[in-house]
Amino acid sequence: MDELSRRLVPDELRTLVEPLIPPGKTRPQGGGMSRVDDRAVFTAIVFVLTSGCAWRHLPPSFGVTVPTAHRRFTEWSAAGLWRDVHRAVLDELGSQGMIDWSRAVLDGASVRAKRGGLTGPSPVDRGKPGSKIHVLSDRAGLPLTVGISAANTHDSHALKPLVNAIPAIRSRRGPRRSKPAKLHADKAYDIPALRDWLRQRRIIPRIARKGIESTEKLGQHRWVIERTIAWLTGHRRLTIRYERKPSHYLAFLTLGATITYYKKLAK
Incomplete structure (x- = not known):
């Protein structure tokens, strides 16, 4: 073992x-x-x-x-241990210049959920209860932040929380950074208000436009986030949500992302 x-x-x-x-709790009277x-x-x-x-x-x-x-x-x-470990590994990656801030990529995927909060009828699983995981990664597919929602929540609702949740990460040179130059996303995020919101934060939106851009062209940049989600669901505890509390499933999701970071760091 x-x-x-x-x-x-x-x-x-x-x-x-x-x-x-x-640190663990100590008994005032000692012993135990x-x-x-x-x-x-x-x-x-x-x-x-x-x-x-x-x-x-x-x-x-x-x-x-x-x-x-x-x-x-x-x-x-x-x-908040898993969040702290997540940020510590991101700092290690950032200090070595291994995070590519030139582009961020956003996507989500549905998972079946047995019970608990943040569940809803899944539109891709015949209305069975489910949740949705959301991942925002750098250009190379390293997840910068993750989140969950009910399966019947529209993907676009995750954009602002995920962008705001990017931690201030150490850089090889200069101040910490928490903002990518561009954000790529599919047509589910094609909402004018979201484009304006990104521009106000000096993030260039690269969101596929409905009825204009083809899926094939979009896939040239988005395949990395699909690979990242496949990496995460390779941890079998994440394929089906058994945790009643959303915070516990999110803890496992963050820990899975941390292990993904470490594999990149160790190469």
Whole structure:
């Protein structure tokens, strides 16, 4: 299992994550059982994300009980750990000049959802309950920010929140940056108000126009975001949403994106 743990969470990623993990609560009166190692718990959570197994099926070989793994995941999600790790890896990429700000690409994809908030009848799955994941990436397909909504929410509603959610990322030279030069999107985002909103922020809209531009031409730039979504759904926990709380599914989605960043960083 040690070899599996190293493949799931390499030492370099573990070194980056450890300082960001919030400290555990201490008992004022002292005593009690010793706290399970945070590194083992983090690896177990990554295994759940990657394999898609239910929490109750978590192998005991990780040295972490099911209640401990789920409780720590809930605590860390509430503390914003996944967002912090996401930004830390983006800073590493940005400081090495590995983020291409010349163009950002936006798209969404529907996933089936069993229950919980931010679900709705999916227009692409015969009206079954579902959610939609939204991803905004740089020109090379590295996701800069992610989000979720109900499956029956129009894609265009995600544009403003995702653009506003891009964190200020470290650059190789100069100040931090959080704004791409251009934004590419498909015809679902072809709304004059959105174009005006982007121009006000000095972002050039490259949104396909309905009835004018062909899908083939659009695909020359958008294939990278489709590949990114395929990377994310390669983590089996993301293919079907089992989490009742949207924040927990978003936590897994952010963690999946973080692992994608790390693979790029490690090359």
